[in-house]
Amino acid sequence: MQLKIKRLKYIPNSKFGLLLVFLSFLSLQAQEVVIDSTNVIKEEIGVKPKVNDTVKPFTRFKAEGVSAVIGEYVVLDSDIDKGYLELQQQGISIEDVTRCQLLGKLMEDKLYAHHAKVDSLIVSDDEVNQTLDQQLAYIINQFGGDEDKVAQFYKKESIQELRDELFSTNKTIMLGNRMQQKVVEDVEVTPEEVRQFFFSIPEDDRPIFSAEVEVAQIVIEPEITEAAKKKVIDKLNEFRRDIVENGSSFATKAVLYSKDGSASRGGLIEGIKKNSPFAKEFKDVAFSLLEGEVSEPFETEFGFHIVTVDKVRGQEIDVRHIILFPDVSQDVIDKARAKIDSIRAEIVAGNLEFAEAARKFSNEKETKNNGGQLVNPVSFDTRFDLTKMDPTLSAQVYNLEEGEVSKVFTDRDYTGKSKFKILTVTKKYAEHPADYSKDYEKIKELALKEKQIRAIEKWQDKKIKETYINVNRDYYDCQFSSNWLNN
Structure with a gap:
């Protein structure tokens, strides 16, 4: 769903207008991975002033100087440099992005994280590591698997140094997200509020x-032979x-032969619990082993494994x-x-309905029983906004008429295995x-978001007054949207 609004602002520029700009590099749900800080730009950086956010550009700042302190968190000048x-x-163009704006957003993040700790909100290391594993696997894949290039x-001196820094950054962001979720968890809108809003x-x-579509697909995977x-x-x-009888290193074997992202760490996966999001077969085998014991080979939906318990x-x-x-x-x-x-x-010949064919032939368990119908992972309904859906899927269905069947597409999963699919648009909404x-x-959703934003604004104004905040004098001329200078 995309909104085209002339004057209506659902996210006020005063405090949240920058959010859309920063989501691409600060949110965990964005696809890019970010680092909070380490490297410092030591040459001068001049930034074009912006009327509503600062009254003069900054051309002087200290390398590794402290820009602000928010509770137990510190924002360095180098954090702002890193943001650019x-x-x-x-x-993303930085022409109109001021240091004041970057600092303001970083201070908001730290404020949320600080009060998440004050309120005893917890983000476990396991949660951070699971996200971090996915992020690093994605990054490393973008560099052709070359960790040194990453x-x-x-x-960074090594991939481990990058991992350590990303861990700290991700934990802070996740704490902040959890705090915001707590602030808005009880916010609701009544039908009358929705009506008034509209x-x-x-x-x-x-x-x-925006235009929306409902899409169904049939997937055929090459059959893996018993041989x-x-x-x-x-x-x-x-x-x-070789490991059990000859004393060979399990970790070395994993580095040399394992086919997933954990190979670079000797196959190590830390902190697995019985409710962790791993395949049931994998957890059943892992929790049946004694420390140091090596399992027999077993199969999950992801492949064939052997496992040992490290600790x-x-x-x-x-x-x-x-x-x-x-091999296929x-x-x-x-x-x-x-x-x-x-x-x-x-x-195409009209001898078989698409939904019937999906139920009868498709190898995709998640969709076949629903006639191949895809579910939007964001809204959890069957509608997809053409401007927001996965770019590859959008390109495959964009020119299809309702009821038309696409050509055959070839997809490859993370193992490199090919699979084939055809798609159809079951419904179009102009x-x-x-x-x-x-x-x-949809209108109710917009009304709820606006009310949640108001709740966050109110919470933020209150917490700024209750929190130790110290902003460097270099930023006293900033016209922050929040009252950071007079708390």
Whole structure:
């Protein structure tokens, strides 16, 4: 859902207008990974002043100087410098972004994190590590798997140094997010508030809802042969014998042969609990082992593994694992392609309904029983805003008419295995001005967000007065949207 609004502002510029700019490099839900600070720009940086945010540009600041103290947190000048670099690296113009704006946003983040600790809100190291593993795997993949290049790009001595810094940054952000969630968790809107919200907007200024689509797909995966599975199991048994009987290092085997992101750490996965988000088969095997014991090969939906328990810590265990994937022959791939071509031909000819074909033939467990219908992972309904959906999926369905079947597309999963799919648009919704009756749920969502923002603003104003805050004199001329200088 995209809004086109002329004068209506759902996120006030005074405090949250910058949020959209910074989400790309400060939010955990953005795709880019950020580093809070380490490297310092020592040459002078002049920044163009902006009327509503500062009265003069800054051309003087101290290397590693303290810009502000918020409770137990410190914001360095180098944090602000780093923010500029991160924006530039992502292709975002910094021409109109002032140091005052960057400092204001960093102070907000620290304020949330500080009071999350005061309120005893907890973000476990396990949660941070799970997010961090995904982030690093993504980054390393973007550099072709070369960890040295990643470290060099982020000006670190090693990938571990980058990991340590990202851990600290992510934990602070996650604490802040948790604090904001707590602030708004009890905020609700009544039907009357929704009505007032909508009809208070002048008719010409009401939001325009973007075109949306409902999409279904059929996925055919090449079948993995028993011979291919046996080959992988035999290889894992060979590793196990060498480790158990000859004393070979499990960690070294993982580094050399394992096929996932943990290989660089010797297959190490720390802090697994029985409710951790790992495959059930994986947890069942891991928690059945004694410390130092090596499992027999076993299968999960992700591949074939052997596991050893590195350390038992109460209800948590640290494990190492090696994962391998069966090879898929070209002959098997060709058979899968021929199968989906045949299914598509039957649907196009009118001999088979798309939904029926999905239920009968699709290999995608999540969608086949629903006739192949995709669910939006953000809204959890079946509608996708064409401007916000995954770019690859958007490109595949953008020009499809309702009921039309796409050509066959080839996807590859994280193991490199090919799979084939066809898609159809089951329903199209044209771009249109907001209608109170037809779009009530979307309007309710907007009204709720506005009320949540008001609650956060009120909380922030109150907490600034209650918190120790010290801003460097270099920033006294800033016209902050929040009352950071007179708390």
